[in-house]
């Protein structure tokens with residue numbers, strides 16, 4: 001398809017969860033949005049994730065990220081309701097709080113020290129995590145196994161159905177006139193006469209603004225508009241059991257029961273840039289720890305397993321940036337695109353619509369931070 005800038009205010013490169021959330025946010029502000037995506041079989045973290053809306057531990061070593069994540073968790077309540085009103089789709093968001101479980105006294109002590117360090121990063125640290133002993137955990141998670149000695153709990157943690165989220169975002173964007181163009185791989189972006197000329201595998205798109213939200217591929221696209229996005233992709237594996245009567249009222253960072261009754265067990269962290277193949281020794285460790293946490297899982301059949309590639313910046317924190325040399329070009333690239341979807345739609349998109357990111361956001365999340373740390 002070919003579009004002129006008279007037909008398109010903002011072209012978003014990448015139609016995963018980040019592009020779709022920003023696209024929906026822009027479309028509801030009456031921006032004419034087009035989402036340029038690759039084909040169905042291309043790699044997407046958005047179809048491979050664990051669906052946590054997770055706060056505890058976020059921002060370790062970088063308090064602005066803790067604030068950003070807590071803000072998104074708080075906005076998720078309004079966001080899920082908005083998506084339901086717009087699309088009729090319930091994305092199954094719940095925020096009962098979430099757990100990180102310890103299987104030995106040593107693990108619990110390590111977790112407590114980590115949380116102490118997290119809280120002491122700043123006097124205004126935005127959220128609290130409690131360390132609970134076995135009996136306190138058992139009162140909330142009665143099916144824990146004998147090896148669980150305790151854990152940490154944060155009231156801001158939750159989860160959703162991230163495939164329904166993805167579908168709802170695209171549907172809501174379309175309702176406001178947003179166009180999703182699959183099989184439009186962006187090959188080149190040029191900036192001329194105050195507009196972007198975007199060459200894709202299926203035609204040329206002209207737009208006043210461009211948002212690079214192409215996951216790990218943003219690394220290759222950002223230099224075309226005077227930006228950068230150093231990435232370090234990371235592989236993760238997930239397994240899913242058959243459906244079972246609800247027993248898990250709170251998500252655990254590595255185990256959660258979905259709205260459909262299946263139990264997801266994840267999620268490993270490995271070096272890797274391709275989702276191909278499964279490392280069964282990693283699956284075995286994940287399964288064995290999960291069964292020690294909840295012995296009833298040992299009776300369930302695993303029905304699916306997959307690996308995915310996380311969109312991961314070089315320091316793990318998001319990159320939100322704007323180009324000085326090509327005004328109107330932005331980068332939005334991060335891990336935790338489920339957790340941060342509310343921010344992307346409700347906070348970041350209005351800034352892009354206005355043509356400038358807030359100083360606070362650029363100050364915290366511009367890729368210029370990588371130069372500062374290199375120079376230091």
Ligand SMILES: Cc1cc2nc3c(=O)[nH]c(=O)nc-3n(C[C@H](O)[C@H](O)[C@H](O)COP(=O)(O)OP(=O)(O)OC[C@H]3O[C@@H](n4cnc5c(N)ncnc54)[C@H](O)[C@@H]3O)c2cc1C
Nearest residue numbers: 014016017018045046050052186215236308336337338339
């Ligand atoms: C195993 C695993 C577990 C996870 N668990 C969680 C979790 O529990 N909670 C959470 O918040 N997050 C989680 N995540 C992370 C979350 O899934 C990602 O942050 C999110 O999906 C990133 O979305 P994205 O749109 O940036 O990237 P992607 O989903 O990778 O989308 C990028 C899109 O850009 C397209 N693209 C690339 N190059 C081009 C180009 N040149 N032209 C056009 N299009 C292009 C791709 O085809 C793709 O569709 C997990 C991820 C993994 C892999």
